[in-house]
Amino acid sequence: MTQTVPLTRLENVGRIFDGGAIVALRAVNLSIEEGECVAIVGKSGSGKSTLIHLLCGCDEPTSGIMRWRERPAPSRRQWQMLRATEIGIVFQTFNLLPILTALENVEIAMVGQSVSARERRRRALELLTRVGLEVRQNHLPAKLSGGERQRVAIARSIVNNPALLLADEPTGSLDSVNAAAVADLMFEIQRLQGATLVIATHDESLAARCRRRVVMRNGCIVDDSDAANAAGWGVDRLSPEGEREPDRAGDGEREAPR
């Protein structure tokens, strides 16, 4: 069997705050392969968001090593590049730019890509429409409901067809219909584009759709149902529902950035 390189890997990663008064993560070891679908669950304060912030390079560990495609400790600049090209994030607090409209908040994620302004607008509108917000495209975040802001953040996170999509409580502010719709959208990206999906969530129905479940407690991973990896299966060939996808050897199915 060919050895695959993990997309991202944490080696004994710790994160303390306030000079050690708060230990948010303790010696976490985690390896995530390309195409995996991972739910990070655990009680409030267990370290899920801290882990997501490290996985996207928005924060740095205070001990241990982060790797990206087995390259150790990317610099801040390299993380910035990765977030502009390969990593999409839905923050728990959305982090929309307050002076930009919903449409511009999605468009801005494509600035710096070789995409024309016209194409940026077309693609941003397409994704806002996918999350049901076409009619709110010209609203500033302050004029949007919490759930609407969350959907703008989701549209922004996927606009560059990320290899890694990190979502921190992506359905936390949504009603059940919209929660199911955005979950479907994220799983579709995982399945059709071969993206890796990591979702921190309290939503059990959402976590249940992920093939792998990582349980956190007090900053530690206390359970990791990485059964598929342990069995040596190609996790990337499994749909979120656990059914085998048709063989995509030679792949080429991951869409080229538009």
Ligand SMILES: Nc1ncnc2c1ncn2[C@@H]1O[C@H](COP(=O)(O)OP(=O)(O)OP(=O)(O)O)[C@@H](O)[C@H]1O
């Ligand atoms: N910037 C910070 N400064 C100090 N303490 C922090 C900081 N960020 C997080 N913490 C603390 O680290 C711990 C882990 O926080 P984290 O936000 O990762 O939890 P969580 O599992 O995402 O919780 P929730 O489910 O409520 O979102 C908590 O005790 C939190 O108070």
Ligand SMILES: [Mg+2]
């Ligand atoms: Mg959190």
